Amino acid sequence: MQLTLWTYEGPPHIGAMRIATAMRGLHYVLHAPQGDTYADLLFTMIERRDRRPPVTYTTFQARDLGGDTAELFKTAVREAFERFQPQALIVGASCTAELIQDDPGGLADALNLPVPVVPLELPAYQRKENWGASETLYQLVRKLAGPSVPPPGTSRERAAGGPARCNILGPTALGFRHRDDLREVRDLLQRLGIEVKVIAPLDATPSDLARLGEADFNIVLYPEVALLTAQWLQRNFGQPLVRTVPIGVRATQEFIREVAALASVDPQPALDDPRSRSSWYARSVDSTYLTGKRVFVFGDATHAVAAARVVSQEFGFTVVGIGTYSREFAREVRDAAKLYGVEPLITDDYLEVEARVAELQPELVLGTQMERHIAKRLGIPCALISAPMHVQDFPARHAPQMGFEGANVLFDTWVHPLMMGLEEHLLTMFRGDFEFHDGAAPSHLGHGAARHAAAAVDASEAVTAAVTAAVPASAAPTATLPSAAPIVVTDWAPDARKELQKIPFFVRGKARRNTERFAAERGVALITVETLYDAKAHFSR
Amino acid sequence: MNSRVIELQPQAATGCGQAPVLPGVLKERGQREVFCGLTGIVWLHRKIQDAFFLVVGSRTCAHLIQSAAGVMIFAEPRFATAIIDERDLAGLADAQDELDRVVTRLLERRGDIRTLFLVGSCPSEVIKLDLSRAAGRLSQRFAPQVRVLNYSGSGIETTFTQGEDACLASLVPGLPASNETSLVVVGALADVVEDQFARLLAQIGITKVGFLPARHSDAMPGVGPNTRYLLAQPFLADTARLLDTRGARRIPATFPLGVEGTTRWLQAAAAAFGIGAEVVEQATTSARTRAEAALARQRQALQGKSIFFFPDSQLEPPLARFLSRELGMRLTEVGTPYLHREHLAEELALLPAEARLSEGQHLERQLDRCRAERPDIVVCGLGLANPLEAEGMTTKWAIELVFTPIQGYEQAADLAELFARPLRRRELLAA
Numbered sequence A: 001m002q003l004t005l006w007t008y009e010g011p012p013h014i015g016a017m018r019i020a021t022a023m024r025g026l027h028y029v030l031h032a033p034q035g036d037t038y039a040d041l042l043f044t045m046i047e048r049r050d051r052r053p054p055v056t057y058t059t060f061q062a063r064d065l066g067g068d069t070a071e072l073f074k075t076a077v078r079e080a081f082e083r084f085q086p087q088a089l090i091v092g093a094s095c096t097a098e099l100i101q102d103d104p105g106g107l108a109d110a111l112n113l114p115v116p117v118v119p120l121e122l123p124a125y126q127r128k129e130n131w132g133a134s135e136t137l138y139q140l141v142r143k144l145a146g147p148s149v150p151p152p153g154t155s156r157e158r159a160a161g162g163p164a165r166c167n168i169l170g171p172t173a174l175g176f177r178h179r180d181d182l183r184e185v186r187d188l189l190q191r192l193g194i195e196v197k198v199i200a201p202l203d204a205t206p207s208d209l210a211r212l213g214e215a216d217f218n219i220v221l222y223p224e225v226a227l228l229t230a231q232w233l234q235r236n237f238g239q240p241l242v243r244t245v246p247i248g249v250r251a252t253q254e255f256i257r258e259v260a261a262l263a264s265v266d267p268q269p270a271l272d273d274p275r276s277r278s279s280w281y282a283r284s285v286d287s288t289y290l291t292g293k294r295v296f297v298f299g300d301a302t303h304a305v306a307a308a309r310v311v312s313q314e315f316g317f318t319v320v321g322i323g324t325y326s327r328e329f330a331r332e333v334r335d336a337a338k339l340y341g342v343e344p345l346i347t348d349d350y351l352e353v354e355a356r357v358a359e360l361q362p363e364l365v366l367g368t369q370m371e372r373h374i375a376k377r378l379g380i381p382c383a384l385i386s387a388p389m390h391v392q393d394f395p396a397r398h399a400p401q402m403g404f405e406g407a408n409v410l411f412d413t414w415v416h417p418l419m420m421g422l423e424e425h426l427l428t429m430f431r432g433d434f435e436f437h438d439g440a441a442p443s444h445l446g447h448g449a450a451r452h453a454a455a456a457v458d459a460s461e462a463v464t465a466a467v468t469a470a471v472p473a474s475a476a477p478t479a480t481l482p483s484a485a486p487i488v489v490t491d492w493a494p495d496a497r498k499e500l501q502k503i504p505f506f507v508r509g510k511a512r513r514n515t516e517r518f519a520a521e522r523g524v525a526l527i528t529v530e531t532l533y534d535a536k537a538h539f540s541r
Numbered sequence B: 001m002n003s004r005v006i007e008l009q010p011q012a013a014t015g016c017g018q019a020p021v022l023p024g025v026l027k028e029r030g031q032r033e034v035f036c037g038l039t040g041i042v043w044l045h046r047k048i049q050d051a052f053f054l055v056v057g058s059r060t061c062a063h064l065i066q067s068a069a070g071v072m073i074f075a076e077p078r079f080a081t082a083i084i085d086e087r088d089l090a091g092l093a094d095a096q097d098e099l100d101r102v103v104t105r106l107l108e109r110r111g112d113i114r115t116l117f118l119v120g121s122c123p124s125e126v127i128k129l130d131l132s133r134a135a136g137r138l139s140q141r142f143a144p145q146v147r148v149l150n151y152s153g154s155g156i157e158t159t160f161t162q163g164e165d166a167c168l169a170s171l172v173p174g175l176p177a178s179n180e181t182s183l184v185v186v187g188a189l190a191d192v193v194e195d196q197f198a199r200l201l202a203q204i205g206i207t208k209v210g211f212l213p214a215r216h217s218d219a220m221p222g223v224g225p226n227t228r229y230l231l232a233q234p235f236l237a238d239t240a241r242l243l244d245t246r247g248a249r250r251i252p253a254t255f256p257l258g259v260e261g262t263t264r265w266l267q268a269a270a271a272a273f274g275i276g277a278e279v280v281e282q283a284t285t286s287a288r289t290r291a292e293a294a295l296a297r298q299r300q301a302l303q304g305k306s307i308f309f310f311p312d313s314q315l316e317p318p319l320a321r322f323l324s325r326e327l328g329m330r331l332t333e334v335g336t337p338y339l340h341r342e343h344l345a346e347e348l349a350l351l352p353a354e355a356r357l358s359e360g361q362h363l364e365r366q367l368d369r370c371r372a373e374r375p376d377i378v379v380c381g382l383g384l385a386n387p388l389e390a391e392g393m394t395t396k397w398a399i400e401l402v403f404t405p406i407q408g409y410e411q412a413a414d415l416a417e418l419f420a421r422p423l424r425r426r427e428l429l430a431a
Helices: A012-022 A036-046 A069-084 A095-100 A104-109 A129-148 A178-191 A206-210 A223-237 A249-263 A278-283 A285-290 A301-314 A327-340 A350-360 A369-378 A403-418 A422-429 A447-468 A494-501 A505-521 A529-539 B037-047 B059-074 B086-090 B092-109 B122-126 B131-142 B162-174 B191-204 B237-245 B258-272 B277-302 B316-325 B345-350 B363-373 B382-390 B399-403 B412-430
Strands: A002-004 A026-031 A055-057 A088-093 A117-119 A165-169 A195-200 A217-220 A294-299 A318-324 A344-346 A364-367 A382-384 B025-028 B051-057 B079-083 B115-120 B147-152 B182-186 B209-212 B227-231 B306-309 B330-336 B356-360 B377-380 B395-397
Touching: A002 B092, A012 A026, A012 A036, A012 A055, A012 A088, A012 A129, A026 A069, A026 A104, A036 A055, A036 B059, A036 B382, A055 A069, A069 A088, A069 A104, A088 A095, A088 A104, A088 A129, A095 B059, A095 B122, A104 A117, A117 A129, A129 A206, A129 A223, A129 A327, A165 A178, A165 A223, A165 A249, A178 A195, A178 A249, A178 A403, A195 A206, A217 A223, A217 A249, A223 A301, A223 A327, A249 A301, A249 A403, A278 A285, A278 A301, A278 A403, A285 A403, A294 A301, A294 A350, A301 A318, A301 A327, A301 A403, A318 A327, A318 A350, A327 A344, A344 A350, A350 A369, A364 A369, A364 A403, A369 A382, A382 A403, A494 A505, A494 A529, A505 A529, B037 B051, B037 B059, B037 B162, B037 B399, B051 B059, B051 B092, B051 B122, B059 B079, B079 B092, B086 B092, B092 B115, B092 B131, B115 B131, B115 B162, B131 B147, B147 B162, B162 B209, B162 B237, B182 B191, B182 B237, B191 B209, B191 B258, B191 B277, B227 B237, B227 B258, B258 B277, B258 B316, B258 B412, B277 B412, B306 B316, B306 B363, B316 B330, B316 B345, B316 B412, B330 B363, B377 B382, B377 B412, B382 B395, B395 B399, B395 B412, B399 B412
Parallel strands: A026 A055, A026 A088, A088 A117, A165 A195, A165 A217, A294 A318, A294 A364, A318 A344, A364 A382, B025 B356, B051 B079, B051 B115, B115 B147, B182 B209, B182 B227, B306 B330, B306 B377, B330 B356, B377 B395
Antiparallel strands: A002 B079
């Protein structure tokens, strides 16, 4: 048993729902107890879809367990087929139905429906949502494209004269900016003159999946969902696959070159994009203050690895920690961690992530809505880079992560939380000034924000308080972190405390921690002004 | 999916000698688009301030609570899930040890917890994990600091609000024994509503009043043969049954929704304590006048509008009664997951004859009926609301009726507003 406060991923059948809901002409019959229909609201409320997911649930109850749940399942399949007339069906069980072992696949087969029925085995007590999505897409493609697999040894011939053709694999329902990423990637391919044969699973029909083998190569936008399928297509249809995920300017350029090489076209038309602004913005002098900002990155593996690369190579930040909840892609994150010389955090335990953030005290957290919660409590700026999904992750406007426009969006959304721009320099220059002080909110937040800003300062200062003193559990329930080592309390001389107040509030917490650490390491019991500046000199080496 | 419509049964009403003549109740079985009882944790953990709810279940359970509760839970999580994994399934023998380990870790972290509920789920019920044994053992270990109780919020046994019933029922055997003549109001109410009722009951002259659940574990009311209890919620069948076994007696009444429902509810309580209706009249005059004036404004927006209820919380019959009698709305179908005929006898007697009651659910057929009816407003769950809006219907999320303070005089207009706002909004956006 695992004690879980929040979960980063749903169970695997939610992954299957993300595939089914993305597609058209497919229906999913799920053997599940009453209550599992909550999953519908993920799509209708969080993603604001205007249609119910194409899912029929058996919603069995205790009284059915004594009777014939298998018959219940068969009736549900039959009724769903008659009502929705899908081109294909997927059938499976949620966690509870897995325990009663009714064999949805066999039961559905027995009905002899005139459409393909794909049984799903999604072990709910071992696997999670992204795995479930990946497995569902894979099983669907095997079943539907399988019949057109050429005999082994057949060489791939590209149709002469016509444009190169590719499939785009990975975008699902309830995906982090999948809708907008797709638009950017299609735009890049169009500039390169490459034809898109099938996009799957988003808006694909079962018959589209049967045609996947017709393309010359596959683009994997989200490896968590589509890598397994693309590898199968590679083995069986000889289609090469593009794995570079075009998040950030450099990765986008690499992606373009890789795709252009596979299609034997000139990459240049896509490489030059006058809308690409993030590189220039990062070079603009006002961005100097971004230098070396300490960033903690956590999310699904693909987005975490991409975010770490963008912030370090394109924004000049320092990655102080990287982690993922995607155990299936832990190796990619471990490799990335080596690049930055940090310890990777591979976990789906929210408490571990919280402890790591508290320990590292980064200046920016790039994470999921869970990390936003952690960052808020610790008073650290945060931006979101990955699922789990929140209603705010489906903006009305176009807000991709991929391509050049995606890179623009990343610059805006990741730098904005640090937002003070020129004001930060002014604060440093005029520290102690009667107008530039802790209580004065940054001008972009308006006068009304002054109180709020002060509260934020309290919160950031409370971070140290939380690890040194016992905080009432009701005020900060998870602040008592198991791994947070107690810090030896050193006293501050009044003049040193006064001097500390002159340090701009947004770095004061760090200055205080550094000084206390410096003092503790040297056995200094009373921090004076001298100690403060000794510590400053020590840490600015 | 046993899809046949069972039959149109004549209403077999019981209780209080009234036998309301009702049209048939449509009973259906099929896909039920409802939450399971675990969802109750979302409001119960806000109500009982020193309680922790540990679901013993699957990742689905954890995902459900976090999805259903959305942003509300970010305030302060006093619930968690002990996720059963493969190892637990492989050797059930050590599931109890695992539970001890998880609970010990949890209670070490949270010294402020006085009651810990081990909440059963579908998987824990199916594998027959004995949570009552675990609760007994852990209670002994952590006594007197923490009391460990258990109940099931599984979807195979409970529908949405029945989770609260199961939770409160688990509290009943541990309530202190008392021979004092007292009134206990049963059912979780928002604190503000509870305080209003406590004041009104005191003004009426009922001084010894307890609330179940209380806000703190050490303040749960005593029960005994001289206890009369008044249900504040219509979904508390098991809790009522257990209170009866402790010797307490139920005061049959309507539920305190709307001015009429609240007045009748208070009058029933007063009558049980030998206090006349005129005393209630006098004590409630100002609150009633205020509420009626506020409702008059909402009535303009709602009068004559038709409403269709998908089953959700079992609050549907009293809500329908309020909307029809005090706001002049026209009832089409009033769906409810279960119809407790005894506890709802007073409500059913007040429902207009044209209201079509349905119990249980066959989702697709009910959607067909709803589309055919084209009501002015549809009350439904979050999974259906946006799809129905996209079809051109106006909807009200049922879950808000459970999370919002709606009982009593001061909230009567707020309750009406929950229905008036979607209608007004549609007009605004269409203009």
